[in-house]
Amino acid sequence: MSGHGHSHGGGCGGNHDCDEHMTEEQLAAAYSLYTKINMDAVQCLNTDSPAKCVFKPWEQRLDKEKYVESDADPELMFIIPFTGNVKLKGIIVIGGEEGSHPNKMRLFKNAREMTFDDVGRKADQEFELTPDSQGNIQYGVIAARFNSVDSLTIHFPSNFGEDNTKIYYIGLKGDFHEASRQEVVIATYEARPMPGDHKATSDFENFHHPIS
Template identity: 90%
Template sequence: MSGHGHSHGGGCGGNHDCDEHLTEDQLAAAYSLYTKINMEAVQCLNTDSPAKCVFKPWDQRLDREKYVESDADPELLFKIPFTGCVKLKGIIVIGGGGESHPNKMRLFKNAPEMTFDDVGRKADQEFELTPDSEGNVQYGVIAARFNSVDTLTIHFPSSFGGDNTKIYYIGLKGDFHEAPRQEVVIATYEARPMPDDHDTKSDFENFHHPIS
């Protein structure tokens, strides 16, 4: 039953607080996955705030100057494309004080076209959130489900009763691998032996002959 409510398997022995023994420097290094986000392509639906402002260094997590606030209702949908392939391991969410802090978080992997019309589908993992104003609570994701992520979509369906949801910081922890796909394709073409131009041309013409 892992992945629903508070029962989340993984190596954390529960839902959160795995990282409390780490130093500030170790936490800063662990939560540096924001550097691998394609910031210009980050989107958040139902807000006028710049979505990328909540993805920032660990030592800026308590900065309250910039934040994402929902618009018409408490729902927010972040779409976070990475510059390569990510194995996601943990998430920290710092929300607004009181009722504007999100109370649930739903994760979807590799669903870049997702909109609010699609949020009825089963999430890859869901969490009940604890109000967290300082980044003390880590939510450990099921690593096997998030071991090859190029886009992470996070749905915050509701808050703790407020009309709007406010988020100051989203910290992402995991491993990153450069995307090798493009280079592999190019190398494959270059390595292919070039056939005689004449033969290629005549075959091509014969094959496509009945055009006019």
């Protein structure tokens, strides 16, 4: 499904928030989800640039000193793990000049092992992008599809005509929830070797496969 609507200028449409009516302080607070990203684990495929440099405070969104630029072709893929669970609400993308701004964006929820070999799968949501050098356009996501996100994969398959894609800023808006204490206790318990896990080979064996 493609998302064609976005909020900018003087009006609002679809399920998009009226960010143009918010103060700079309110926008800075709304787009502070970058603080909940596990920055050391952020990846971006098809670039030698530091992937985490595009996730920064709202007031630094127009800083053009650091950016991510694709290498072999226009395609980029960001894998963004969070430190808890996120209810994603909106995304802002500030891309490069002229034709180096991405023209499409595909979102995949909880797909942190994804590579370019997997791009044929159906995205949870897709957008056609508009060049945005100031961060004026928010792309609102379908809330029901992004209400329990522990990682977000963003695929930019192409741009507006240049050989390489350039991105200065990706702003993420949403609600954050810490991993519950119960989840932490269960994870610790399962990490401990238990006597029952070492039965004789004649016993029935149980195989546990991680759910992606």
